[in-house]
Amino acid sequence: MKLRSSLSNLLVEIICLLFVLLFVYAAISKLLDFEHFRVQLGQSPLLSAFAGWIVWLVPGVELLIALLLLIPKYKKAGIYAAFALMIMFSAYIFIVLHYSSFVPCSCGGILEKMSWNTHLLFNILFVVLAAAAILMHDGSAAKKNPKGTFRTAIIGMSFSVIMSIAVMVILFLSSEEIMHHENPFIRRFPNHPAMLAGQQDLHFNSYYFAGFSEGRIYLGNYTNPLHVLSFDPELKKRSTAEVTLETGNKPFKMIRIAVNGSYFYLKDGTVPIVVGGDTKDWKADKEFKGMPYFTHAEIMDSTKVLFRTNNGKNRINTLGIFSADKYPKTVYKKVLLQKQIDGVFDTDGLLMYSAQMHKIIYLYYYRNEFIIADKNGKLDYRGHTIDTTSKAKIKVAYLKNHTESTMAAPPLVVNANAAVFGNLLFVHSKIRGKYESDILREQAVILDIYDINKKAYLFSCPVYNIGDQKLSSFIVTATHLYGIIGNELVAYEFKDIIKKEIQNVGLKDN
Known part of the structure; x- marks a missing residue:
């Protein structure tokens, strides 16, 4: 009996020393590479919203448990704490692998070299070791009622399992809710959501995107406004076309081409004019009569144009919808854009239209806000990008007795560019989020992806x-x-993590 008890005590001591080595190593690794660990927690699908305090809590708890295991008086408490912590780590990995929207990087040190499945098996091994240590420690300590002590240990471990898993599930659900709907400006970067699939040298940096329709991507050219360049989706086959104007002489200044379905449109808000034609012959012969002046326009369908104008009182930006039916009609939606400072610069932004969802989207340049409205211009809601710049940080100077205005200082650009397809809004943000490295922002442009329906x-x-x-x-x-980087046209193919977010209702590739 004494021999068995001595063997049990020896095994318990060995297991405790293994846990001490594991926790001390893991904690020191995290603290020595603290910034890296904090970034990784910020990317965690379970802990992103709580990374600010968990980054200190985890290594602190690991060191505390190691200390408890070294003190005989608190050894039992240390073993139970080690058991509970390993259950939490195991539950964390299981949720990441089976329920999270993406799988982040590992947690540092030598464990970072393991795959997630290997890491899970590693954790389960230590869960088993901790359970064995609890049973052996309590069994060797029990003299009068070993069966009762064994039952108590089983109940204690069962309670620890339930509470540990419950804690991780609550953290997961809470973090997901906060990150998706109340984001504290923490970005998540899944591993390779898009991969480079094609690249072409355009030779000039004067091209812009005119649209994607019927299996081809179209580009216009600022310096050669009637020239159209197109590619297949893989950017392997290119073709060119020249638009022929058949609407008489017009004082064009800023022609922009847009392709929608099998039709193309020339837009120039300084004339103002919108004229369309068929991509089969590229003859611009169908003018939208009665089109008002505009600073930006998006084609909604063959008879409707969504536009922004500053031709009204005080030149304040206003959205409108022009209908080129038998009796042309313009409806202004003055309540959509909200003034903060001057109504001109502070409401400047990007106008977009999701043909798949029949939604109007307007994204402000200088504040963390975008507008979603239906195809008739009725406001659905005012959304926010995840940064914290709620008010435009601009300075406006007025000239010629307040008849002209200009920027008095360089503005803080929040949202530089954007694109929409279906329910997904891609925003090029200029603001650095929490736990982001300067190196990443120097090497890349960051696109934040939003679901405008959810x-x-x-x-x-x-x-x-x-x-x-x-x-x-x-x-x-x-x-x-598809992007333009310098003179290069590039194509990135979406992986499943993005594709599965695109809602299929009414989608078409244009």
């Missing part, structure tokens, strides 16, 4: 530079993101 932030995707050139513009389809 009113939720999903995750972010870096688009890396080519040489010293950054992404300047982009569009999105059901399967790809």
Whole structure:
């Protein structure tokens, strides 16, 4: 009996020393590479929202448990704490692998070299060791009622398992709710949500995206406004076209081309004019008569144009919808854009239209806000990007007795660019989030992805530079993101993590 008891005590001591080594090593690794550990926690699908205090709590708890295991008086408490902590770590990995939206990086040290499944098996091994240590420790300590002590140990371990798993589930659900709907400006970067699938040298940096339709991507050219360049989705086959104007002489100044379905449109708000034609012959012969002046316009369908104008009182930006039916009609939606400072610069932004969801989207440049409205201009809701710049940080100077205005200082640009496809809004954010490295922002442009139907932030995707050139513009389809980086046209194919977020209702690739 004494021999068995001595063997049990020896095994308990060995297990305790293994846990001490594990926890001390893990804690010191985290503290020595603290910033890296904090970034990894910020990317965790379970702990993102709580990374600020968990980054200190985890190594602190690991060191505390190691200390308890070294003190005979508190050894039992230390073993139970080690058992509970390993259950939490195991539950964390199981939830990450089976229920989270993406799998983040590992947690540092030598354990970072393991795959997630190997890491789970490693944790389960230590759970078993802790359980064995509890049973052996309590069994050797029991003299009068070993069966009762064994039953108590089983009940204690069962309670620890239930509470540990419950804690991780609550953290997961709470963090997901906070990250998607009340984000504290923490970005999530899944592993490789899009992969480079094609690249073409455009030779010039004067191209812009005119649209994606019927299996081809179209580009216009600022310096050659009637020239159209197109590619297949893989960017392997290119073709060119020249638009022929058949609407008489017009004082064009800023022609922009847009392709929608099998039709193309020329837009120039300074004339103002919108004229369309068929991509079969590229003849611009169908004018939208009665089109008002505009600073930006998006084609909604063959008879409707969504536009922004500043031609009214005080030149304040206003959205409107023009209908080119038998009796042309313009309806202004003055309540959509909200003034903060001057109504001109502070409401400047990007106008978009999701043909798949029939939604109007307006994203402000200088504040963390976007507008979602239905195809008739009725406001659905005012959403927010995940940064904290709620008021435009601009200074406006007025000239010529307040008849003209200009920026008095460089503004803080919050949202530089954006594109929409279906229910997904891709936003190029200029603001650095929590736990983000300066190196990443130097090497890439960050695109934040939102679900406009769920009113939720999903995750972010870096688009890396080519040489010293950054992404300047982009569009999105059901399967790809196409971007212009310097003179290069690039195509990134979406992986399942993005594809599964695109809602299928009424989607078409244009």
